[in-house]
Amino acid sequence: MIKGRKSKTQIEQIEERKGSNSMSKFVVAAVKCDTYEPQKVTEALDRLLEHIGGLSAFIKPGQKVLIKPNLLAPCSPETAVTTHPALIQAIAEAVKKQGAIPFIGDSPGGFSVLERIEHLWEITGMKQAADASGATLVNFEKSRFKELELSLEKKKIKILIAACVQEDFEVVINVPKFKTHNLTTATGAIKNMFGVMPGLTKIQFHKLAPKKEALSAFLVALFSQVIPQLNIMDGIIGMEGEGPGSSGTPINTGFLLAADNALAMDIMQASIMGFPLARVPVIVEAIKAGLGPKTMADINIQGDSLAEVQPKKFSWPPGSYTDKIPGFLIPLLNYMARLVRLTNPVVNDELCAKCQICVQSCPVKAINNNKGKIRVDYKECIECFCCIELCPSRAMTIKKSRLLKLAEKKG
Numbered sequence: 001m002i003k004g005r006k007s008k009t010q011i012e013q014i015e016e017r018k019g020s021n022s023m024s025k026f027v028v029a030a031v032k033c034d035t036y037e038p039q040k041v042t043e044a045l046d047r048l049l050e051h052i053g054g055l056s057a058f059i060k061p062g063q064k065v066l067i068k069p070n071l072l073a074p075c076s077p078e079t080a081v082t083t084h085p086a087l088i089q090a091i092a093e094a095v096k097k098q099g100a101i102p103f104i105g106d107s108p109g110g111f112s113v114l115e116r117i118e119h120l121w122e123i124t125g126m127k128q129a130a131d132a133s134g135a136t137l138v139n140f141e142k143s144r145f146k147e148l149e150l151s152l153e154k155k156k157i158k159i160l161i162a163a164c165v166q167e168d169f170e171v172v173i174n175v176p177k178f179k180t181h182n183l184t185t186a187t188g189a190i191k192n193m194f195g196v197m198p199g200l201t202k203i204q205f206h207k208l209a210p211k212k213e214a215l216s217a218f219l220v221a222l223f224s225q226v227i228p229q230l231n232i233m234d235g236i237i238g239m240e241g242e243g244p245g246s247s248g249t250p251i252n253t254g255f256l257l258a259a260d261n262a263l264a265m266d267i268m269q270a271s272i273m274g275f276p277l278a279r280v281p282v283i284v285e286a287i288k289a290g291l292g293p294k295t296m297a298d299i300n301i302q303g304d305s306l307a308e309v310q311p312k313k314f315s316w317p318p319g320s321y322t323d324k325i326p327g328f329l330i331p332l333l334n335y336m337a338r339l340v341r342l343t344n345p346v347v348n349d350e351l352c353a354k355c356q357i358c359v360q361s362c363p364v365k366a367i368n369n370n371k372g373k374i375r376v377d378y379k380e381c382i383e384c385f386c387c388i389e390l391c392p393s394r395a396m397t398i399k400k401s402r403l404l405k406l407a408e409k410k411g
């Protein structure tokens, strides 16, 4: 930075780019909306969709449309862990207005949750959204399963997905939440399609690909086989810090985004958060796979000004190396992470409700209930952070190692 000159915030840079690339096919629309009051959400959604050609550009009358929220864990809407039901309801109503048939479905993350999906639908507000809009809730765990073969570098791997996603619906509307993510820095449109895999099979992939780069490559390979026609991001209340579960911090952000290209949406999200694209491994892998734009400069931004988006700087998730660590130290830390632990999940006994979700969901069985206290066996733990993601009580958090704290200080 030139001395004396104030550097521009990410939002200011995004605003400046508006209109500069109006010929690009990668359109991301943004509209302001600072409330989940149903009428206001419906109005904002209508305006948002106008910027990308209207819903009729994506849906024909009579088609079956899957609306795919982020239903990570059984958390209430104000925690910002899941896509808000007011937005899902508004989308389902808009689908019906087109003469199409709306369905709502996602596979949540945890073992215990799968057994009680109706409880999750209640607590996240999805049941109410479905009842109010006339949409049908779909239980992916009870769907037929279908095998897909993914190409990962030189390997081929077989996975299962809920067959209904590819076979029963003509259109998929992906509705991710604007959130940070401990392992992959930000979650978003591409990662949200991980939910097409039925319950525990998702968790097993954390074991097979524990590092964020390998997991991200897997997520991109999966996404390439289940590309949604439309993406709408819930950024009315987003999440910063230790996302994507209940340990993250809800934050008033006040907007909705829409894009037909999921990578364009994820690049926009990372840019609003102020995270360099190179530090969001899903974006890095998606660019390598040629799934869309490579930078913000390739994106045609339409809609409202986002100048009022707060905060100007989002807190990084502690599981990712934060912005306090300079870029030149990252390769060294990546190397050190193979030799020593940089982060540890820890339990806050006072907040722990002993629900056992973490115990049952840990892919390597590193968590146990020791005489009424939940404890992690660090010799087994692979630092996937699933337990933190899925804990509904904010009881699991990340403790950074001294080495990581030192690296941050040096930055």
Ligand code: SF4
Residues within 6 Å of the ligand: 345, 361, 362, 363, 364, 365, 366, 367, 376, 380, 381, 382, 383, 384, 385, 386, 387, 388
């Ligand atoms: S203890 Fe938590 S972070 Fe460690 S492997 Fe199990 S789920 Fe992953």
Ligand code: SF4
Residues within 6 Å of the ligand: 347, 351, 352, 353, 354, 355, 356, 357, 358, 359, 374, 390, 391, 392, 393, 394, 395, 396
């Ligand atoms: S830490 Fe406690 S509250 Fe959180 S998932 Fe584990 S058992 Fe449940």
